[in-house]
Amino acid sequence: MMQAAQEKLPPAPAKSAGAAIEVNHLTKAFYDSQDDRVTVAVSDVSFKVERGEFVCIVGPSGCGKTTVLRILAGLEDELNGTVKLHSSTPPAMVFQEASVLPWLTVSQNIAFPLSLKGTPRSQQAERVREMLTLTGLTEFASALPHQLSGGMKQRVSVARALVDDRDILLMDEPFGALDEQTRLVLQQELLRIWETTGKTVVFITHSVDEALTLADRVLVMSPRPGRLVADMRVPFERPRDVVEMRRDKRFWDMTYEVWRLLASPAEA
Numbered sequence: 537m538m539q540a541a542q543e544k545l546p547p548a549p550a551k552s553a554g555a556a557i558e559v560n561h562l563t564k565a566f567y568d569s570q571d572d573r574v575t576v577a578v579s580d581v582s583f584k585v586e587r588g589e590f591v592c593i594v595g596p597s598g599c600g601k602t603t604v605l606r607i608l609a610g611l612e613d614e615l616n617g618t619v620k621l622h623s624s625t626p627p628a629m630v631f632q633e634a635s636v637l638p639w640l641t642v643s644q645n646i647a648f649p650l651s652l653k654g655t656p657r658s659q660q661a662e663r664v665r666e667m668l669t670l671t672g673l674t675e676f677a678s679a680l681p682h683q684l685s686g687g688m689k690q691r692v693s694v695a696r697a698l699v700d701d702r703d704i705l706l707m708d709e710p711f712g713a714l715d716e717q718t719r720l721v722l723q724q725e726l727l728r729i730w731e732t733t734g735k736t737v738v739f740i741t742h743s744v745d746e747a748l749t750l751a752d753r754v755l756v757m758s759p760r761p762g763r764l765v766a767d768m769r770v771p772f773e774r775p776r777d778v779v780e781m782r783r784d785k786r787f788w789d790m791t792y793e794v795w796r797l798l799a800s801p802a803e804a
Contacts, residue, residue: 559619561582564607590750592738592741596757609629631708640680645696670732720779752769753770756794
């Protein structure tokens with residue numbers, strides 16, 4: 537079924553020139569009233585993401601990766617610096633835990649953003665069919681979340697994030713809770729979806745392998761307060777095979793280099 541679904545998908549749209557995201561000297565701190573203490577989560581972070589680019593951010597726990605993503609999503613305010621999103625639509629976000637609504641079917645979950653906007657039912661149905669095909673969920677359209685695996689639930693979350701065709705997709709460790717085999721399958725699926733839709737993606741992960749598998753560029757952050765210690769371009773051609781990539785010596789050389797930066801951020 538998956539192969540048949542893939543054959544019906546349109547060709548990937550051409551990438552547009554210019555930045556989709558610009559972050560300049562971003563600093564974010566949190567105040568703890570109980571301890572009367574200020575914690576700096578992110579310090580002087582600057583980067584750009586081009587339209588249609590796939591960028592992964594890696595770093596140790598507590599380094600501010602998710603804080604950066606939440607600021608991009610408009611869920612947190614920056615303290616200092618500027619964040620500019622060059623898009624006519626707000627970004628869509630996919631969280632680590634699949635945020636499906638348990639009382640709705642797969643189709644209803646995917647349609648939910650369109651329902652909130654008051655999109656006519658006929659348009660909702662057409663768009664949902666497209667997303668079911670894109671994410672390989674057509675056979676599960678009427679299923680409830682408790683009938684799905686963790687990987688299937690995350691596919692629903694991705695489909696829902698894409699359904700109203702926003703330009704920018706923000707993903708916060710979406711595969712972090714899954715087993716390794718399921719992660720590899722969904723990495724391959726995400727690459728296929730990204731190549732088909734041409735979205736701008738910022739993807740947070742703890743996994744160096746995952747970052748190098750998916751990204752055009754990998755941004756490496758230091759421990760808190762999170763600073764950008766490297767901006768690495770990933771040289772592997774596309775389309776990519778997530779298994780075959782692991783036969784490439786460059787993959788392991790880059791894996792070593794990222795881990796070196798993570799282990800010794802002060803030296804970067």
